[in-house]
Amino acid sequence: KESQAEKFLQQHMDPDTSTVTSSYCNEMMKHRNRTVGFCKPVITFIHQPLPDVQVICFQGNVRCKNGQSNCHQSSSKMRITDCRLKKGSKYPKCDYKTQQLQKSIIVACECVQYETVHFDGSV
Numbered sequence: 001k002e003s004q005a006e007k008f009l010q011q012h013m014d015p016d017t018s019t020v021t022s023s024y025c026n027e028m029m030k031h032r033n034r035t036v037g038f039c040k041p042v043i044t045f046i047h048q049p050l051p052d053v054q055v056i057c058f059q060g061n062v063r064c065k066n067g068q069s070n071c072h073q074s075s076s077k078m079r080i081t082d083c084r085l086k087k088g089s090k091y092p093k094c095d096y097k098t099q100q101l102q103k104s105i106i107v108a109c110e111c112v113q114y115e116t117v118h119f120d121g122s123v
């Protein structure tokens, strides 16, 4: 069974892509088998080297959306792509809008290895 940290990498990391095409999200959601069983409403992919993301666990500590206090906000903007489910798309035809952005991101970190385990949002 993959750990939360491995799941985060699988679900959110794409360091090798710098610019995306309009079909990026639909392709990624298929390749990363993120559309198993239902269409996830929002998924963000991060186009930064892994160390740039792991260091966020040592940056601004902020409250998570779920009230936990182990979220951290990146002190610099990150190159990301937001994939948002288009209205009216029905599983298994999950149709996503691709939006490339540069924003500060908020992730949750596990205190043990200080690994990113959850994407909380971007601001």
Ligand SMILES: Nc1ncnc2c1ncn2[C@@H]1O[C@H](C(=O)NS(=O)(=O)C[C@H]2[C@@H](O)[C@H](n3ccc(=O)[nH]c3=O)O[C@@H]2CO)[C@@H](O)[C@H]1O
Binding pocket: 042, 043, 044, 045, 064, 066, 068, 069, 070, 071, 108, 109, 117, 118, 119, 120, 121, 122
């Ligand atoms: N503080 C914590 N500390 C430790 N663990 C924590 C904590 N909080 C949750 N987990 C765990 O994380 C796991 C998980 O997958 N949570 S998830 O909410 O579904 C992820 C969201 C995110 O993937 C995506 N999204 C959302 C916005 C956006 O801009 N971009 C974007 O991609 O949508 C999803 C739903 O919002 C789950 O096991 C939960 O228990």
